[in-house]
Amino acid sequence: MRLHRLRITAFGPFGTTQDIDFDELSADGLFLLHGPTGAGKTSVLDAVCYALYGSVPGPRQGSGQGATLRSDHARPDTRTEVRLELTVAGRRLEITRQPPWERPKKRGTGTTTDKAQSWLREHVPGEAAGAAGTWKDLSRSHQEIGEEVTQLLGMSKEQFCQVVLLPQGDFARFLRADAEARGKLLGRLFDTRRFAAVEQRLAERRRAAEAQVREADAALLADAHRMQQAAGAGPGEAGAELPLPDAEPGDPGLAEAVLAWAAVARSGARERHTVARSALARAESARAAAAAALDDVRELARLQRRFADAQERAARLEERAADHRDVLARMEQARKAEAVAPALALRADTDTDHRRATAAEAHARGRLPAAYADEGAAGLASAARKASEELGGLASARRAEHRLGELSAQRADLDRQERADEDLLQEAEGWLADWDGTRTRLQQDIEAAQEAATRTEHLAGQLKADQERLDAARRRDRLTGQAATAGERALAAREHAARAHEHWLGLKERRLAGIAAELAAHLVDGAPCAVCGATDHPVPARKAEGHVDRATEEAALAAHRRAEEAAQTAAREHADVRAELAAATAAASDTPAAELAASVAELRQAYDTARDRAAGQHAVRETLARAEREHDRRVTAQQEAARRVDSRAALRDALERERTGLAQELAHARGGCASVAERAAQLERGAALLTEAADAARAADDTAKRLKDADARLADAAFRAGFDTPAAAAAALLDDARHRELQHRVDAWQQEEAAVRALLAEPDAAAAARRPAAPLAAAEAAAEAADRRARAAASGCDAADRRRADLDRLSARSAAAARRLAPLRAEYDRVTRLATLAAGTSADNERKMRLESYVLAARLEQVAAAATARLLRMSSGRYTLVHSADRTGRGRSGLGLHVVDAWTGRERDTATLSGGETFFASLALALGLADVVTDEAGGVRLDTLFIDEGFGTLDDQSLDEVLDVLDSLRERDRSVGIVSHVADLRRRVHAQLEVVKGREGSVVRQRGAG
Template identity: 85%
Template sequence: MRLHRLRITAFGPFGTTQEIDFDDLSAAGLFLLHGPTGAGKTSVLDAVCYGLYGSVPGPRQGGGQGATLRSDHAQPAARTEVCLELTVAGRRLEVTRQPPWERPKKRGTGTTMEKAQSWLREYEAGGADGGGVWKDLSRSHQEIGEEITQLLGMSKEQFCQVVLLPQGDFARFLRADAEARGKLLGRLFDTRRFAAVEQRLAEQRRAAEARVREGDADLLADAHRMQQAAGADGAELPLPDGTPGDPGLADSVLAWAAVARAGARERLTIARSALAHAESGHATASAELDDVRELARLQRRFADAQERAARLDERADDHERLAARMEKARKAETVAPALALRADADDDHRRATADEARARAQLPATYADEGAAGLAGAARKASEELGGLASARRAEHRLSELTAQRADLDRQERADDELLQEAAGWLADWDTTRTRLRDGIEAAQEATTRTEHLAGRLKTDQEKLDAARRRDRLTQEAAAAQERLIAAREHASAAHERWLGLKEQRLADIAAELAAHLGDGAPCAVCGATEHPAPARKSAGHVDRATEEAALAAHQRADEARSAAERDLGTVRESLAAATAAASDTPADELAAAVEELRRAHAESRDLASGLHAAREALARAEREHDRRVAAQQEAARRVESRAAMRDALAGEQAGLEEELTRARGASASVAQRAAQLERQTALLTEAADAARAADESAQRLKDADARLADAAFRAGFDTPSAASAALLDAAGHRELQHRIDAWQNEQAAVRALLAEPDAAAAAQRPPASPAAADAAAEAAGRRLRAAGSACDAAARRSAELDRLSARSATAARRLAPLRETHDRVARLATLAAGTSADNERRMRLESYVLAARLEQVAAAATVRLRRMSSGRYTLVHSDDRTGRGRSGLGLHVVDAWTGRERDTATLSGGETFFASLALALGLADVVTDEAGGVRLDTLFIDEGFGSLDDQTLDEVLDVLDSLRERDRSVGIVSHVADLRRRVHAQLEVVKGRAGSVVRQRGEG
């Protein structure tokens, strides 16, 4: 990957467009990016990262929002943009990215949010003019990100570690523990899949363990069930000891089940033998009981038959009397039809006579002596008169309709009068209402315009108020910084004078210091003499080298503190000048009062403007109401005109109908009343005529029935019809009498049959039977049989239950065996991968093992450059030894060739730490590059750290960096060390100012 050009607009500290030509800078192979603190050196690297990945590195990324990346010095209409041109994988690309930002509205005041945008173009050689053309590839953020990541073969984190080499991170990496190193290496080499393997093995181990424990718990539950099924015998046989998950638990449970099952079968055999013996005794006692009961039954049967025969002899006279009564009832049955006919005729005659009397009672007295024919004729005459009233009824109904129509017309007329009066009243105020509503709309529109104007003024004044408050705060900070600078200068001057004084005093007594190293026979370092008759002696208050060097160090620290105080004061004064320029000299209290007044006026105007929509809606509703009332007024006027003609027509028709009805009503109040009178008279006459005819017919039928009844009674042998009626029996009486006769005859036949039975007669000759003793013996035998059967059934159930549970336990044990084997295998793998297994001697996790291999590669690649930087003194080595109780695999040591000893990297000095971390960063870049598929990195950046090197080490480091440009590779150094400006000729300077930072580029020449 090689960078060609970078264009930055309104990004970070750069308020205007800045262009950087990396081709010109890279021509020398090594170039310097320098500038004062806070100018924006790191922002150039942020722009490169943002152009490629759409976000900036580390804590500076701010979520990638345009509000964070946008320059505070940019003009409001300037769009934040980063455009990067580079070559990667043989393709020349141009990536342009614009983050989201708030721009001023094109119309009115305020701002609006613009969305983020991205473009990707590729340069294709061989265009129409032979110079090549740019071809658009994509404008999708996601597609561009996937394309860049695929071409580079690195994520953003890897790119920031291998291209933008942050030395501070690697210095911490050298001093970090194994866990911190693992996190960094894990992000760079993406070993999440190995951590996922560890987690997956742990999950499988827990799942397998849960299944095994569940199976063991089921086995123990079955064992408890078998103990309960065995009853008292199970209590004597203790369950095997063990908990779910213990090895050999299944075998223990199966062995215990076999013992319990054998005992249950033995007890079942004993119970079956006892049951057979009880069954034999019960059969013998039952047979004896049956014989005794049969003898007692025959004896009771014969005695009962003798008693029943005596009772039949006593009731013989009653039986003869009942037979005579039955014979008389059979003769009376021949007269029964004539009796029934006469009774029916008598009932009909009485009902007809009563109906006739009731009908005649409702007629006028003039019809009291009329017969059936006279009543029928009067009914026909009334019916004919009723038929003549049909036309008069229709006329009366039409007259009621006309009356209702005229009443309805009167109601409509009153409603239209009220509507016309209401419409006239409302329309009279229409002009005033419309004017009032339009004035409200105009007031709301004016308030809207005033609100937008006040919002702009409020924003400007609020910015001035914020600037004034910053100005006041920075004024106090500047005064405090000035005091700190004065104190630092005084302290630095005092430390400098003390160092010069101690140095001068030491030089004055240097002879005594040299004399302290003289010995007899040893040459003097000054004159070479071997005899030393009068060596100089140290005076009181002698200053040695350590004291002088301590004073020098104190002087240097004080001078650095003075420089830092000067920088702080300059920074505060720059911020104070910017705040003063923005807020002028107006006091903050006055600005706050003005802002508060503007905010109050803005709120009032905004509240008034919010009623614009409601005012427009009110005017629209009023106009619609006006149109509706005008239309209703016109429609009511039309109805009034048509109603007068209709009223005249109805009045003429009503007069004609009233004349016709006067003739038809006669003396009645209405035609309907007259018709009702005729209808009722016709009905009463008709009913009376029918009742008179029915009474005459029923009297004749009654006379005929009396003659037939007298004839039938005489032929049946009865003196009178009443005697025949008294001899009759109803159905219930006949059945009861016949039942009593049949019962006596059946009882007589049954007694004769019983007395003739030979078995009963023979039993009566034997001694009386005693079934109580035989019954007691049979009951005792039955109890013994039931007890034996219950015991046998219980033993059989226990044995069957134990067999069933044993079979289920055996099946569960067979099913659990492969699960336990799987659990053992997965558990061994999981503990081995997690570093907790006894087989893992160094307690190294799987992910740590992979990272250890990567760290070993990085240490080997870093050593190549570290030896050259340290003149062959230092070598980086990887260590997988355990530290304390922790795990091993990510140790990093340095071997000092001068002492031959291996020590921790945390013991390196500041300068040594810098070039060791630089070598580590370069080695890591080589390894990650190989991991990414060998993508060539033609442009590298190294950020800060050179100020901790002495001149010789700096030369060696620059030689190593200069070697990186072999094969057309360029290296950019980011530093503010002044000595580098003399050593590196190609430079990119970042200069800061009030309007923002700018870049100045100088090539090798």
């Protein structure tokens, strides 16, 4: 893959269109991408990644990517666009991508959102030699373009960002990371998710198989508990519960133990069932005999009670004989009085009607004037007719009075309308008088707000730039003190390391000087000397005062190494602080922070003032629009009110003439009343009262005549029925309830008398009465005891039969469950062995290494071998990267990475490397990983690489060695881009792409190798 051209428009910090010619930059094979911090160096690489994959690397991507990628410096009508021309797999392609864009509407105000767009074109060479060729459209689908690019490159976006855009800082962290963090990075690059998926799938199958086995075991054990409950001895039975085997769900021998236990339980249940059936037969025979004896005793007792009850009832009838004769006499008197009942009812109804009519007449006469107190019914009716005739003559006067009221209401309404129009005209005149001044003032406010908005935009750019300089100045001031402190610590650490080194060398020389005495200390007579081999030791050397032994020397060596490591750590910290200080100084120059803070505060105050004034622009415009609408409304209302005043005078004159004529007509019709309606109501009330009184007088006269006739008829009916007076006849009458009560008493007495005679005449009852009293309690007790014994025996037999049937059924179900469980347990054992082996927890897995870790370890070994080829050259043959399979954490093998130091011959962890050594190792690791991932992706040739930062930690000699290695990368027409702001690289690398930032956005400046 080779990059040719890149065009960036309104992307990231680039507010305008920027063109980058990678062919010119790559002419010498090595080019430098530099610029101040925050200028947009990384945005150039983001644009390349966005063109290829439609998203930017790492944390810079977001959910609202269109808004994230768009430059804040771009004009509102300029759309964000990235266009990349490249050659991959022998094909020259052009990819154009535009993220979603919120643009101003072409008509009206507001904004609208355009969707994201993508184009893919391929260059077709001309047929004739030297022809320019044409571009052919391939696709405008985001998904198709993404699939095409991924297939041609053979890499995902994550792999591309690690291989082509080498993030050297990430690999420095990779060197110091633990096995788990390395595994995550390698798994993302080499896509080992399928191996992790195999582990997860095996674990899921193991859990599923285990759940099935435990579920089947639990069901089998539940059936065993049911059988244990069913096998328990019933009431009155001999036997006891059989204990279940001591087993839990999941135990291999559970099924065999349960089946064996079930066979024993079934045998015992059958024996208990046979015993229970024999006991039931005996109890049934005893219960039948007791029941027959009880029936005989109950029959004797029933006949004796029957005869005794008949005698008691005969005695009670004799006691009530006198009362029975009185009831018969009373019913006879009532029968005679029934002939007088119609006359009594008629007289009572007539008396009630007369009383009611008399009261109504008195009430009606009491409401009439005193002049009608002695008038009869005829006189009252005549007076009512006269009042009705006078009332009929007032109909026309009522209509005139109603019309007069309408005229008064219309006149009052005209007065209200006239007053409202006068108020409206006065208010409109007053408001319109101030209109010109109000409109002028609002227009001036709008112009002032517009000027404030323009000044706000200008001040915002100045404030952002000055704020960045202020932040950089504060970091510069803070880092100045930290750099001095770090320098002092580094110098002290170097001096301490030098003293520790000198001390160790001195002790080593002293030990070598007295090494003979140290060897002589181990000589034994007769044993050969380790140096000369002699067995005689006549004059062995003696240790001098202050002799240095081996332990002392090794302690000094360890102290020297600790001091050296501390010095290297302090140097790295000092270099990091100096790099940050240089970046902050470049951004803030030498301007004091206090001066910058005062400038920022002044700008912020001016910006806030202008922004507040500009924020009121919309409100002032709305106020002016409302005022203009109010002006139009008031002018229209003023004109309409003037027209209504002119037309209202003629209507008022016509109403006044009509009102005068109606008033004269009504003066005669009202009489002495206030209105015609009042006069008509008076006549209506009088006519109604007179009519009511006449009707009441006639009804009272009629009821008096009927009452006299009813009295005569009642006296005659009482005499004929044999009563002295009507009152005596009335007293002899019985109501229906009382008559039914007496008749019921007579019927009951007669029925009871017949029943008693029949009972006393029965021969069986009389014979039973002559026998001794029946022993009913003893017979019932004996029958109840026999029945209890039979029920208990039947219950025991039924329980024994149910236990036998339940045990047979549960045993059959347990046997079937055991047969189904066998293949499940075999499957569980097989899957468990595979899952634990892949997860690294099996005893067969000696290194305790997971399947994914095993694959990643092989990849890491390949990466370490590829990285060592370049690390040896960078470190002058000193360092070699090797993969380590040592066990870490929880006894499992991890993804260890060690470095072998050829100077000491020792192997140590990569986390112990110094700053410069870490850069060497991380760069070599990044390049090696790029080679391995490229081979993994299908061997696609990568002709353009980018290396990001890290060069500031190198001295001149180390930088030369690194550049030599990078020179080797550009062999065979490969180009390498270095992303850095190290000043020394600008002198060493001639082809440069500089990113310059400014208040209007960043721009690029390109310089070729020539």
